[in-house]
Amino acid sequence: MYTTSSLFLRTLAEVGITHAFVNWGSDHPALLEDLERQRVERGDTSPKIVTCPNEMVALSAAQGYAQATGRPAAVIVHVDVGTQALAGAVHNANRGRAPVLIYAGASPFTMEGELKGSRNEWIMWMQDTHDQPAIVRQYMRYTAQINAPQNVPHLVRRALQIATSDPKGPVYLWGRREVMEQEIDPTLMNTPTPLLKWPSVAPSALSPSAASDIAKSLVQAVNPLIVTSHLGRNPSACAELDVLSRSLAIPIFVTCPSAVNVPFSHPNFIGVSFLAPGTNTPLLKDADVVLVIDAEVAWIPMNKDSSGAHERPNDNAKVFVLDSGDPLREGIGMHHIDADLVCRADAGVALGQISELVRGLGEAGLANAAVRQRSEKIQQLRHAWLESMVKVEAFPATPSTQATPLAYTSPQIAAALRKAISARSFSPSGTLYLNESISNYPVTYAHMQTEVPGGMIGSGGSSLGWALGASVGAVIGGGVAGRGDRGLGFDFVTAIVGDGTFLFGVPASAFWMARKYETPFLTVVLNNGGWKSPKLSMLGVYPQGLGSKVQGNQLTVGFGPDMPDYSQIAVAASGGWAWGKRVSAGGVGAKEALEEAMAEAVRVVVEERRCAVLDCVLESI
Structure with missing residues (x-):
């Protein structure tokens, strides 16, 4: 029947x-x-x-x-x-x-x-x-x-x-x-029911006039800038972005990313921001041409930097907005960018069109003195950014003499994770990071230094609790897609979450599923004792208010003083199958303790094919 x-x-x-x-x-x-x-x-x-x-x-x-x-x-x-x-x-x-x-x-x-x-x-x-x-x-x-x-x-x-x-x-x-x-x-x-005659809509191109306008403007620009968020969902677009950026020495700045849009090592990649005031690129104010392509939010018009200047393009800048499917963000009640041109076009196709026209204009390329000078300026900016990351990843040369020991920082944890994974020599295409670290989004995105499209993903939205379930699905999908060194699935998957995010992810269900369907992954919990983002939102409106002077528990955004043991939630949910540990920076040898715990967590996932949860204690909110 x-x-x-x-x-x-x-x-x-x-x-x-x-x-x-x-x-x-x-x-x-x-x-x-x-x-x-x-x-x-x-x-x-x-x-x-x-x-x-x-x-x-x-x-x-x-x-x-x-x-x-x-x-x-x-x-x-x-x-x-x-x-x-x-x-x-x-x-x-x-x-x-x-x-x-x-x-x-x-x-x-x-x-x-x-x-x-x-x-x-x-x-x-x-x-x-x-x-x-x-x-x-x-x-x-x-x-x-x-x-x-x-x-x-x-x-x-x-x-x-x-x-x-x-x-x-x-x-x-x-x-x-x-x-x-x-x-x-x-x-x-x-009755056969294939999709053969039900294809997806073919990728769209820019109109000839739009492509020409953008190409000419970029070639003539003194300070061009490219801003993107999720272009990397389309791997072919990443290759085209690389070609255009290198040909004209155009800096690439990433805002609110949910994908790897440009390799970390790309010479023109100058930074990432989730648009907290003072964190957008200073190049934005001076840019004379801005190409916004597949970007969720390129800038927040009211935000200002430390000098009081608005973090948005100047009134004379040419702004071009390109998006593969929804450039006007029709599903959002209010959304607007002051733009000279708004286009619906596939990012890979559009960038290929622009690059071809740029080559035809003749004056482009590093042979051009202005382009060469711009390239040198970009390298200075990038070098300063890389140095700043090295600095914040470092541990103090001598132990703290304070009554309260220094807590781990998110950059230090990211560096320890990067070191533990690097020691395993996985291929970049076989490693996947799921970033749902919320107030630490930009730290995770930058400090994990991902190189390949698809190497790091986010939910693309703002409802917390995506990462644990998504890790289960991604491990299953990696096997179906033949990812990893041997084409059998990802070699290593890591979810990086906040403590609030971990609870939103329904860990009792997620880790039960992980055991049942044999989908091992590492979860790194950045544990700052509660919901930091609501506190930051409050400080953004009331920077000197009454709430600015008290801790998170008093504000009711904290989880203390008796916080859950997140790693043991996973252990219990999986019937003892998952491995879990909490690590804090108290005492001598904090750096070594963190690196040893991270290396062990990675080993459990890789060698024993079990989930591991490392609960890393940060400074409490």
């Missing part, structure tokens, strides 16, 4: 979805029945099922999978409550442009046994809502109801066609229980 649910699962497999991250409920009887039919007949299921005790972790895992593979995953949840429990992960998948297909069942619409699947549990009255997809509609690229089995293949393919076209993102399908329980003609199961 086959049902609409049988056809739905078969269609997912036919269109290339290998994994479904699921949280089952009363709306899924036919799905569970068909999965068992598959096991009886074939020994396994298609797609593979990843059981997720929490829905937000499920969607975060699916997003991590999509980020690691470039391919969509499926998420299956339970009626309205399961849809609501997807929580902030919906925001992250939307803002992070992650192609994920979400399916939720819905309460039956019959109650006297008129149809198979009719209401037979009290909760089915409680879970019947007027407009279930409205819960997530504004975050989805597409929502649709499955009304009959015959068009299931069309609905799935249309949803994926939209999800994988720029701006990529999540889609939501839903179906009433009677429809999904309906028995179908077996011939429907034999």
